[in-house]
Structures are given as C-alpha cells and as structure tokens.
Amino acid sequence: MTPSDLRAAFLDDLTAVAPDLDAASIGDNDHMQDDLGLDSMDFLNLVSALHKRFGLPIPEAHYPRLATPAKAVAYLTEMLAA
Amino acid sequence: MPSLGADMEEGKLIEWLVKPSDRVAKGDIVAVVETQKGAIEIEIFEAGVIGALLAEPGQTLPVGAPLARLGAADEDEGGAVPAAPKAEVPVPAPAAAPKPPVQPAAPVPAATATADGGTVLASPAARARAAERGIALEAVAGSGPSGAILLSDVERHVPAPATPVAEPAPEERPKGKPGLDMIEMRRAIAAAMSRSKREIPHYYLSHEIDLQSAQDWLSARNADRTPDRRLLMGAMLIRASVQALAKVPELNGRFEAGPYSPSASVHCGLAVALRGGGLIAPAILDAQAMDVDAIMQAMRDMIARTRIGRLRNSEITQGTITISALGETGVDALFGVIYPPQVALVGFGAPRLRPMVREGRVEPRLGVTATLAADHRVSDGRRGALFLAEIDRLLQEPEHP
Structure with a gap:
C-alpha cells in the first residue's frame, strides 16, 4: 500500500470510531487526544480497527506511534514492510 | 411518548x-x-x-x-x-x-x-x-x-x-453530533444541574489511590490480548466502584417520591463527554453482576452507541449512580454535581505518576485522586469515606474474582 492508501485507510477507521470528525478537515499532525478529542475508549477502538484491517498486533507500547495521522502512516509502513 | x-x-x-x-x-x-x-x-x-x-x-x-x-x-x-x-x-x-x-x-x-x-x-x-x-x-x-x-x-x-x-x-463549521441539538442539550444539562444544586445538599470527599498494582496487572493482562479484547483502566475503576457499593449501598439509588430507599441493582451511569461540548451519562444496567471484562464490553458498546446517537431509553432514565473519569489527558481531580434523582457521583481524575510513600520510601507510582459527591440527605461523610476506602482496597487486589 502507498502512504496515501495507508492514510486513507487510517482516516477511514478514525472517522468510523469518531463519526463526528470530518476526514477532510483532519491535518497530518493533528494529535488524536489533544486536537481531535479522542478518549481512551475511542483510541482503543481505533487500534482494534487497525488491528483487524492490517493484522498487526499493535502492542500498547506502540500506541504513541499512532498519535497523529503522519506518525501512524510511518508506523504502518514500517510494520507492514517488516 | x-x-x-x-x-x-x-x-x-x-x-x-x-x-x-x-x-x-x-x-x-x-x-x-x-x-x-x-x-x-x-x-x-x-x-x-x-x-x-x-x-x-x-x-x-x-x-x-x-x-x-x-x-x-x-x-x-x-x-x-x-x-x-x-x-x-x-x-x-x-x-x-x-x-x-x-x-x-x-x-x-x-x-x-x-x-x-x-x-x-x-x-x-x-x-x-x-x-x-x-x-x-x-x-x-x-x-x-x-x-x-x-x-x-x-x-x-x-x-x-x-x-x-x-x-x-x-x-x-460547527462540529455537529449526529442526532443532537447542542442548544437543547445545553439547556437540558443546565436544568438538571440547577435542580441538583438547588435541591441536593452535596458533601465532598477526596482520596488519593495508588494505582500501580492495578496498572501492572492490566499491562500484563493486555500484553497477550488482541486490541479488541484489551482492558482500560476505566473499566477497573468502574468495577471497583460498583463492587464498593455493596458495602455502602445507600449511595446507590434514586431519591424520588417518598422515603429514600437504595436500589438493589447498580445501573452505573458513565459521563461521556462529546467532542465540541456537552455530555451524556448513559447507564450500564445491572453492573453489579459484571466482571471487569463484561464491564469493559458494556462500556465499549455504550460509548460507540453514544457517538452515533443510538442509546436506549432505559439507559438514559434508570441510572442509580454516575461515574465520571477524566481519563489520561485530564487534570488531578473533579468534584461532581450529582445527577438528580441520583444521590452520589464518583469522580476520578487523570491517573499520573506521582511521588508516593510506600514502606517508608518515596517512590514514583501511578496514582489517581478519587472523589465522591454525595447527597447529605441520605448519607454522611463517614459512610462516604468508607466507600472511597473500599474502592482503594479493591484496586490494591486487582486479581480479585
């Protein structure tokens, strides 16, 4: 998958767990908790959706690497290549 | 209707x-x-x-x-x-x-x-x-x-x-929530909170709880679980609060007409903040019978349905107590306003590392400040203190069945 495919997939899962967010207005460096207001349950649901979509284990220690769309794309690229 | x-x-x-x-x-x-x-x-x-x-x-x-x-x-x-x-x-x-x-x-x-x-x-x-x-x-x-x-x-x-x-x-653009009229919601919150402060003589208690054992247990448990089966600290706080009510049952109930009597079932309301303002406190029904996994599952389901605007009338009208947890990015403590006709609200600040004394030594430990806002018409500070102490005790033994 290209970075832009990964970004689209990430935003897809993000807006599914937070249906009141507008994908078009989410910036690459928007922070999930601080800027987008995800609570811990929303974030866990996002991690679950990414786990289901990509089959990656995503341990808790990796959560900070999903903090923004830009970080998440880098993380997913690295993990999927491994 | x-x-x-x-x-x-x-x-x-x-x-x-x-x-x-x-x-x-x-x-x-x-x-x-x-x-x-x-x-x-x-x-x-x-x-x-x-x-x-x-x-x-x-x-x-x-x-x-x-x-x-x-x-x-x-x-x-x-x-x-x-x-x-x-x-x-x-x-x-x-x-x-x-x-x-x-x-x-x-x-x-x-x-x-x-x-x-x-x-x-x-x-x-x-x-x-x-x-x-x-x-x-x-x-x-x-x-x-x-x-x-x-x-x-x-x-x-x-x-x-x-x-x-x-x-x-x-x-x-105003970030609209599906199915919600924010002006109406603000008005409903204003009415309920004004009534609470007018009618309910609140008293407040606060207690710092060491969460390190609970956190260690949680991390170990989540390590070999897929994300869809992981637990959040919030589920453990709710589980401990619900279990502690067995010791101080008068904090759980609805003060409506006639003499107050506590409710046998715990319908535990969770304050869910909505992006852009407002909140809803739908209740997990019969939470007293649930283990931590069941509470986690119920929370997940209810928060997801709150976000898309699909709650059931029993969930928004039958709560017997409310828990408000600020989560990871909040401040140290919250002192709640009771949601009438309930008689107590339990608050948890953001868990964070802090210096705590353990066996005579200062150590960095994960701690949380638990608070209770309770209705003085039906309970007293001594009983409220017993309740917070019981939550603390339960959280020191996360393995309990």
Whole structure:
C-alpha cells in the first residue's frame, strides 16, 4: 500500500470510531487526544480497527506511534514492510 | 411518548421499528424518538401485540401522548388487531448492535425512497432532517460507519446555492453530533444541574489511590490480548466502584417520591463527554453482576452507541449512580454535581505518576485522586469515606474474582 492508501485507510477507521470528525478537515499532525478529542475508549477502538484491517498486533507500547495521522502512516509502513 | 428526563416536554417520532400485529416482548425496541440527548431507541414496557400506530414518523408529540395501541399478548391475532397494510413500514431485524435502520418507504416524503427500492444507510436524525429539507438521501455523501449518512452530512449538503452566502470553511463549521441539538442539550444539562444544586445538599470527599498494582496487572493482562479484547483502566475503576457499593449501598439509588430507599441493582451511569461540548451519562444496567471484562464490553458498546446517537431509553432514565473519569489527558481531580434523582457521583481524575510513600520510601507510582459527591440527605461523610476506602482496597487486589 502507498502512504496515501495507508492514510486513507487510517482516516477511514478514525472517522468510523469518531463519526463526528470530518476526514477532510483532519491535518497530518493533528494529535488524536489533544486536537481531535479522542478518549481512551475511542483510541482503543481505533487500534482494534487497525488491528483487524492490517493484522498487526499493535502492542500498547506502540500506541504513541499512532498519535497523529503522519506518525501512524510511518508506523504502518514500517510494520507492514517488516 | 415516554418521558426521557424530567425537563422533557415533547419528543419527535423518527421511526417505527414495528408494524401493526407484530408481537413484542418486554424490552423490545419498537421506535426511535429524537430528544435533546440524541436519537433514543424506545423499548416497549410490556409484552403484547402492536395494534394501530397512532403517530407518524416526523410528528412531534407531548410527553404522555399515545404513540400506538398495544393489545394483550394472548389476544387472537386476527381479532381485535386490525390487519396491517403489508408494505407500510419495513421492519429491520431486531438487533442489539447499532445497525443502520431500514429506510421507511412511507409515509416519509418520496424524496427519501431509493429508485431501486434498496436502502440508504442514514441515522434517524439525518433522515428526518433530509425529509424536512426535501433532500434526497442518495444525493448526500455519507461519512459515517459503512458510509452511513449522518445529520452533519445532511446539514453540510447544500443543494445548489439559493443565496450567494459563502460556504463556511471546514474548520468553521460547527462540529455537529449526529442526532443532537447542542442548544437543547445545553439547556437540558443546565436544568438538571440547577435542580441538583438547588435541591441536593452535596458533601465532598477526596482520596488519593495508588494505582500501580492495578496498572501492572492490566499491562500484563493486555500484553497477550488482541486490541479488541484489551482492558482500560476505566473499566477497573468502574468495577471497583460498583463492587464498593455493596458495602455502602445507600449511595446507590434514586431519591424520588417518598422515603429514600437504595436500589438493589447498580445501573452505573458513565459521563461521556462529546467532542465540541456537552455530555451524556448513559447507564450500564445491572453492573453489579459484571466482571471487569463484561464491564469493559458494556462500556465499549455504550460509548460507540453514544457517538452515533443510538442509546436506549432505559439507559438514559434508570441510572442509580454516575461515574465520571477524566481519563489520561485530564487534570488531578473533579468534584461532581450529582445527577438528580441520583444521590452520589464518583469522580476520578487523570491517573499520573506521582511521588508516593510506600514502606517508608518515596517512590514514583501511578496514582489517581478519587472523589465522591454525595447527597447529605441520605448519607454522611463517614459512610462516604468508607466507600472511597473500599474502592482503594479493591484496586490494591486487582486479581480479585
């Protein structure tokens, strides 16, 4: 998958767990908790959706690497290549 | 039209999920009503057979107005109950999970029917607003789960500009919540909180709890679980609070008419903050019987349904206590306002590392400040203190069954 495919997939899962967010207005460096207001349950649901979509284990220690769309794309690229 | 809160005067019927002559069991979801708390699924209060539907989707009715006739369960189906015109209201399969409702074919304006008779995924509020504005749902791009159309999508949908008003930039658009009228919600919160501070003599207690053992247990447990089965600290805090009520039962109940008596069941409300303001506190019903995994599952399900605006009337009207947890990004402590007619509110600040004394040495440990706001008419500080101490004790033994 290209970075832009990964970004689209990430935003897809993000807006599914937070249906009141507008994908078009989410910036690459928007922070999930601080800027987008995800609570811990929303974030866990996002991690679950990414786990289901990509089959990656995503341990808790990796959560900070999903903090923004830009970080998440880098993380997913690295993990999927491994 | 059921009352879904003390200050509710009227509600708007959005959708029927049953048709005449359908058999229903107590608790089945029969209709969806829009209120200031979002679209609420209405559960039937007793078993029976649906007779005539007296209200139409789109109609606003005062609390107490009849919505439909309900016949006795053992009545002959062909007898008292009038035969239903078959195609009038398609009934979606009853489902506990939030499921985009099937498009009603009538009597909602023709604009919402699809050409091929198929279904358009849309929230009830979105469908109602589209009908109001005469917008065909197929013309609206859905941004919800599986492309479902949300209220905000309909509101954003500008059919051909009638006036040359500049379209607001995405950042400036009010972040609408599906099915919610923020002004109405603010008004409902104001009414409930004003009543609380007027009628309830609150007292407050605060206690710092060492969460390190609970956190260590949680991390170990989550390490070999897939994300969909992981637990959050919030579930452990709720579980400990619910269990602690067994020791101080008078904090759990509803102070309505007559002498107060505690509730045997714990219907534990969770304050869920909504992005952009406002909050809803739907209750996990019968939480006293749940282990930490069951509480986690119930929280997950309820928060997801709060976000898409699909709560049930029992969840928003039967709470016996409320828990408000600030989560990881909050501040140290919150001192709550009791949600009437409940008699207590438990608050948890943000858990964070802090210096704590353990066995005579200062160590960095994860700690949280637990608070209790309680109604002095039904309990005293000594009992409230016992309750917070019991939560603390339970959290030191996360392994407990």
